[in-house]
Amino acid sequence: MSTTEAPDLVTTIGLEVHVELKTSTKMFCGCPVGFGGEPNTRVCPVCLGHPGTLPTMNEKAVEYTTKIAMALGCDIAPRSIFHRKNYFYPDMPKNYQISQYDLPVGERGSLEVEVDGEFYTVGITRAHLEEDTGKSIHVGGGGRIHDADYSLEDFNRAGTPLVEIVSEPDITSPAIARAYATELRAILEYLGVSDVRMEEGSMRVDANISVAPPGERGKKVEIKNMNSLRSVYRALEYEERRQREVLRAGGTVTQSTRHWDEKAAKTKELRTKEEAFDYRYFPEPDLVPLEPAVEWLRQLREEQPELPIERAKRYERKLGLTPYDAGVLRSTKALGDLFEEALASAKKADAKQVSNWVTNDLMSVLAAVPEGTKNPPLTGSNLAELVDMVAEGALSKSQGQQVLTKMVETGLGAREIAEESGIKQVSDEGALEEAIDAALAANPDVAERLRSGDNKPFGFLMGEVMKATKGQGNPKVVSGLIRRKLIHPD
């Protein structure tokens, strides 16, 4: 929970999220969309803003934006238009950005988020489509544009389709803000419309936060440069505390834009609102209005995948999973899909067992794999094979964990790995009894103590037997045999 010591002050947060769409080409030209690469290699006269060039609409970008707006429950505009946002910046080739203004693709949606078992509804003001800028590198001076020795421009990103999703100022704590951004990221991932990599900038979160006594309006502070969900939370928590302290000390908060410094764990003032721009918006005369056909919209609605929150609810209701497990399984689309595939092909294991393997064992293995939960390197049927082998007793739980690690490393099937590595479980009572007898013979006092009701050497004896069977003894069978022999002889 956020700062709580001043209940007389209310925090108000609104988030502005920019998402790069993963279309194959740019918004208004045929250049490929991508990340990184040699500077200025994915450019053409159109995205370099050469004189005489004109934008042409990327239909896929319109489709993705519409899907996002629908998933957020927005009203889809029967007619939406593009505007020019005019301002000079060297990484913006035309010195205006083609964006949307008063008629965006989607308006008036909402998103439900959960924090510590409480549900909150955050209103979505709008979702609109625009083009991204290039990237500037300011060399020398303070690394800022006005005191640099020179600036380098890379236009590879210029013209990448970008969707801006603006929330209502409905968010009352940094934790809810983080939950909102997390949920939004999950939805975008489910829709398959963006890479949503905050560290690469394909999802960028800016926040507006103000603190004021209830019923009053605080001064809005905009925070930029939050490059992970964690920094969204940290920056807002810092800023909330800072503003509270200013107000409690009798001061006033300055309306401004502040930069989150991750290392210093502080926000720093960039500019105050007096320097606000006049963007001189006007309708883009080079593009025609978007007027989506009713039939096309109906088709998009039909194609809309199950969203993360719906999936979690289904897992809880239909499969009886705990809210925690359902929450882990729905956190990425790929993880949920993997779970469902495994469950469908498992012959013995039930939903709870499969879920446990994913939420506990697989999650800890995947923690070491980059983007592991987005692209788990194993198939559902392989996972089912493993879970079944353990359920059948062919592998012990810890052997199963061993095999799972190898499955993720190699991409091979569970049975294949178990056979090649000679991992198997011995459940044959005769063989195991021999091992127990041998261990007891070597340690005569153990038998004595167990028989006399002292349970302490039980673990030791188990260990000796497992050692003797090279870890393959079925622990259930071994412990059963020991009990039968020494503790509760019939």
Next chain:
Amino acid sequence: MQLWERTAADVASLIASKEVSAAEVTESCISRTNEVEGDVLSYLTLTPEAARAKAAEVDSAVAAGDPLGPLAGVPMALKDIICTQGTRTTAASKILDNYIPPYSATVAERLYAAGGTMLGKTNLDEFAMGSSTENSAYQITKNPWDLERVPGGSSGGSASAVAAGQAPFSIGTDTGGSIRQPAALCGVVGLKPTYGLVPRYGLIAFASSLDQAGPITRDVRDAAIVLQVIAGQDPRDSTSLPSPVPDYVGALAKGIDGLRIGVVKEISGEGVDPAVQARFREAVQLLEKLGAKIGEVSLSTFGFGIDIYYLIAPAEASSNLARFDGVRYGLRVDGPDVATMNSLTRAAGFGPEVKRRIMLGTYSLSSGYYDAYYLKAQKARTLIARDFARAYEEFDLLVSPTAPTTAFKLGEKTQDPLTMYLSDICTVPSSLAGAAAISVPAGLSSDDGLPVGIQFMARPMDETTMLSAAYAFEQELGPLPKPPLWSTS
């Protein structure tokens, strides 16, 4: 008759029938150009070598019996605001002094594909902003009828090249009259197509919602032939219209008989020079003689055309011209930081009229003024289109003089921008309505012996009716005398 004196249609058929070679035609136009260029200064860039190479290609195609394009071997001049790959394109601005486009405009591509041989790029008012071509950053183009006078603008170089015999046809662009007014002042034909008929891809934008490229020719038939080549949808221009392109040349013979033609009161009387009015009235009588039903129509919004135009066009221009910042191409004047570099570059690169319009446009889009200026002008613009639509319930075509005066003296209006702006009073309404219009020579003024043009205005996409009426009128009137410069060879 010299080859350079011939029309595009004549030249194309002479080449196709092997009576002359494309090389001969090209050489004739090149030597004619060299002969008079020092007097008229039509061109900013001459490309004789490229023209010769293209002519040689056409001649091999003729020899091989390959199919020929409708303009095979026809020399042409393109306004220097049309991007031509590998050939410097300046928009007559110092800010693009060194600019060589990496691609060609759709219009240029279509003309090359039809066999046209480009002789060079013609002078204009900087970024097409002006009505006399005196706003060029490079040179003052002269009117072939009187070298002391302007050729009109902004496509002044394109009009003078055709009138002086340098090229059988040229391409201009028209935002508020920039094809029609110089055509009228130089005694040639100029056609502004319906907005969206000819793709804008590769035209350096002045006012995006108004700009259209179109032909400047010596007769109406040539205008139809060239329009046929350049018209039609282009996937690179979202505002280009999907309608099929009609047969313009085939429609020429339809004539005027029975057409209802309205004389627009607001732009044909008051404000128009009496000698121009007189010649225009005779032209209307000629139309009546040809069987047209003539009526007068009052379209009150036309009186506001110039006001509306000078709110909308500069607003769009202020945004369109923002890209000239010294970062990626064109002029750069270095400064201590990026913003100063931008300012110094633009201060040095743009001329006074361009700066004036950027200021006007920036102002009318500014927060607090947008509703009162830009938005109100857009609303008024729809009223003009509505007035047109109302008039077309009664008439098939509307007519007016093309320009309120004949060609004026060099320097006569440069000190008074508002007077200069009024040169477009007759042409601006159809630009604002996105409709088609053509200027055709209507004879010489009895006052100064200079050409007067009549403007035919049509419904959007009704170029065929407009061309057939203009053609019949031209045939009945007979050829205009040639400008004095014509006889110098």
